[in-house]
Every structure is written in C-alpha cells, then in structure tokens.
Amino acid sequence: MQRKILLASAFGLMVAGAATLVIAQEGPPAVPGMAPNSKPAPLAQGGMPDFFDGPEVGVPGFGRPGLGGPDFAGPQSPVIGDLNALERLYRESGRAKELPALYNEVLSKSQDPRVRTYAYHQLARAQAMPANTDQAIATLRKSLDENLANEAKKRAEMDKMRSEWEQRRSQAKPAPQS
Numbered sequence: 766m767q768r769k770i771l772l773a774s775a776f777g778l779m780v781a782g783a784a785t786l787v788i789a790q791e792g793p794p795a796v797p798g799m800a801p802n803s804k805p806a807p808l809a810q811g812g813m814p815d816f817f818d819g820p821e822v823g824v825p826g827f828g829r830p831g832l833g834g835p836d837f838a839g840p841q842s843p844v845i846g847d848l849n850a851l852e853r854l855y856r857e858s859g860r861a862k863e864l865p866a867l868y869n870e871v872l873s874k875s876q877d878p879r880v881r882t883y884a885y886h887q888l889a890r891a892q893a894m895p896a897n898t899d900q901a902i903a904t905l906r907k908s909l910d911e912n913l914a915n916e917a918k919k920r921a922e923m924d925k926m927r928s929e930w931e932q933r934r935s936q937a938k939p940a941p942q943s
Contacts, residue, residue, distance in 0.1 A: 842877065842879055844875065848871065855867070868888035878915050885908030885911075889901040
C-alpha cells in the first residue's frame with residue numbers, strides 16, 4: 766500500500782515538473798494588449814524607459830495598466846474606459862491639444878481616487894508631449910499629494926474603527942470569575 770502511494774506521489778511530482786518545464790520553454794507570458802513580438806519601451810538617456818514615447822501597453826508609465834487595467838485587482842472603471850476611447854479619438858482627429866482641458870474637466874467632476882489618479886497621469890503625459898516636463902512634474906506631484914492625503918485619511922479611519930472595536934470588545938468581555 767505504501768509503495769503504491771510513494772509511486773503515485775513520485776509520478777505526480779514528475780508530471781508537475783514536466784509541466785513547469787514546458788511552460789518555462791514557451792517564453793515569457795504575453796502582456797495583454799501587447800503584440801507578441803513588439804519592442805519593449807525605448808530607452809532614454811541613462812538606460813531608463815522613455816515613458817512618453819509611444820503607446821506601448823504593459824510598460825510602466827503614464828496611463829498604463831495599474832489604474833484599472835488588467836493587472837489591477839478589479840474591473841476597469843467605465844469612466845477610464847470612456848477616457849481611453851475619447852483620447853484615442855482626439856489623437857486620431859489631430860485634436861490632442863484639447864486633451865489637457867478634458868482631463869482638467871474630469872478632475873473637477875470626479876471624486877473617485879482611481880479616476881483622479883488616472884486623469885492626473887494622462888494630464889501629465891499630455892503636458893509632457895510638447896516637452897513641458899516642468900508642468901507634467903507639477904501635475905504628478907499634485908496627484909501624489911492628493912493620494913498621500915487620501916491614504917492618511919483611510920489610515921485614520923481604520924485606526925478609529927479599530928479603537929472603537931477594541932473598546933466594544935473590552936466592554937462586552939465578562940469579568941473572569943474566581
């Protein structure tokens with residue numbers, strides 16, 4: 766009986782190992798939305814990816830996955846999807862100069878942190894395109910400050926809830942009897 770279990774376990778390990786080798790030989794997994802043999806992001810001075818050059822998907826930078834994209838936990842926001850479609854139409858029609866106004870309008874109307882962060886990143890990207898990196902940096906710093914404030918607010922709310930919970934728990938706990 767033990768011999769059969771040992772053989773079955775060894776066989777299972779061999780199958781798992783073979784499957785791992787087959788997967789490893791197929792190459793790196795494809796990034797969703799990226800062509801199979803597409804180039805990685807071009808490198809700027811200093812060997813760092815140039816985040817402002819080209820619509821590569823799956824590369825870190827402005828407007829890439831991470832804010833509602835495939836690598837983010839949860840579905841993409843419908844607002845972000847609409848913004849993507851609008852940006853594509855603006856660029857195709859040669860009206861890319863109107864994008865900063867669009868993103869500023871979204872920032873004035875939205876309170877959703879993901880949408881606001883996305884809009885800030887896209888706004889900075891649009892501002893940096895004509896080589897106005899100072900304005901792009903200022904926009905991203907504003908986004909960072911806002912996100913840090915939101916994070917501090919969430920942490921304060923969690924600490925308050927935790928202290929209330931601990932207080933209720935200590936009041937509900939019966940005194941030990943001797």
